[in-house]
Amino acid sequence: MAYGAPRTHDLSPATFEKLRQTSTATLTSQLLKRGFRNVFLGGLQALRPDLRMVGYAFTLRYAPTREDVGFEVEYDNETNVQRLAVEAIGEDEVLVIDARGETRAASFGHILATRIKNRGAAGLVSDGALRDTPAFREMEFPTYIKAPHATTSSVVHYPVDMNVPVGCGGVLVMPGDVVVGDAEGVVVIPARIAESVAQDAFEQELLEEFVLSKVRAGSSIKGVYPPDEKTLAEYSEWRRRSGEDS
Numbered sequence: 001m002a003y004g005a006p007r008t009h010d011l012s013p014a015t016f017e018k019l020r021q022t023s024t025a026t027l028t029s030q031l032l033k034r035g036f037r038n039v040f041l042g043g044l045q046a047l048r049p050d051l052r053m054v055g056y057a058f059t060l061r062y063a064p065t066r067e068d069v070g071f072e073v074e075y076d077n078e079t080n081v082q083r084l085a086v087e088a089i090g091e092d093e094v095l096v097i098d099a100r101g102e103t104r105a106a107s108f109g110h111i112l113a114t115r116i117k118n119r120g121a122a123g124l125v126s127d128g129a130l131r132d133t134p135a136f137r138e139m140e141f142p143t144y145i146k147a148p149h150a151t152t153s154s155v156v157h158y159p160v161d162m163n164v165p166v167g168c169g170g171v172l173v174m175p176g177d178v179v180v181g182d183a184e185g186v187v188v189i190p191a192r193i194a195e196s197v198a199q200d201a202f203e204q205e206l207l208e209e210f211v212l213s214k215v216r217a218g219s220s221i222k223g224v225y226p227p228d229e230k231t232l233a234e235y236s237e238w239r240r241r242s243g244e245d246s
């Protein structure tokens, strides 16, 4: 069992800030331009849609419980992989739980979430259920789940490994991948391309802001969305005037 998130690429503070400002929709478009089609985690809802999330994936994988394996009433902090993950996760990491879409019991709760938040974690993502969801809605902690369920996890599944490649919401998540969340959901960005994706996404949103202002003002989408050369020239002028170019 591998412990500790292997972080292959550390993002600059500027990139972190850009990712915090760009939407997951824009990020999926930039990833698609680079050939990545399956990067948005399907079927998840934000419990705190008002918060943005940016961090590195720390993964946790669950498997179904059997009558003789995995079921615990009192969790053992020395051996239970979920509990070991809680005390291993680090600063700026997002706990990504592969719960196989299982929603007949929780995969995490709010006391454990409070602990990982205090360890500096940047958020929590599970493609299964969570318990204590009323408390999660009060916590300043970005959290994404498939559904609420009050029953504790080991009734249907148990944690078997951490920091291994997992599937979450139908998407591959590698430890150390960059994970970004907004009100729409969660997107995973391979760490080695995250800087360039962030830069191009930021540029795309500036251009879209200009395009939207024209469409709002009554312009047709023809020649505007996507922009032709005339619109791009107007955009350059608009950027110069709004002081975006230094």
Ligand SMILES: O=C([O-])CC(=O)C(=O)O
Pocket (backbone or CB within 6 Å): 106, 107, 108, 109, 110, 111, 112, 113, 131, 132, 152, 153
């Ligand atoms: O039993 C659990 O699944 C954990 C729990 O409720 C919590 O962390 O508050």
Ligand SMILES: [Mg+2]
Pocket (backbone or CB within 6 Å): 109, 110, 111, 131, 132
């Ligand atoms: Mg609880």
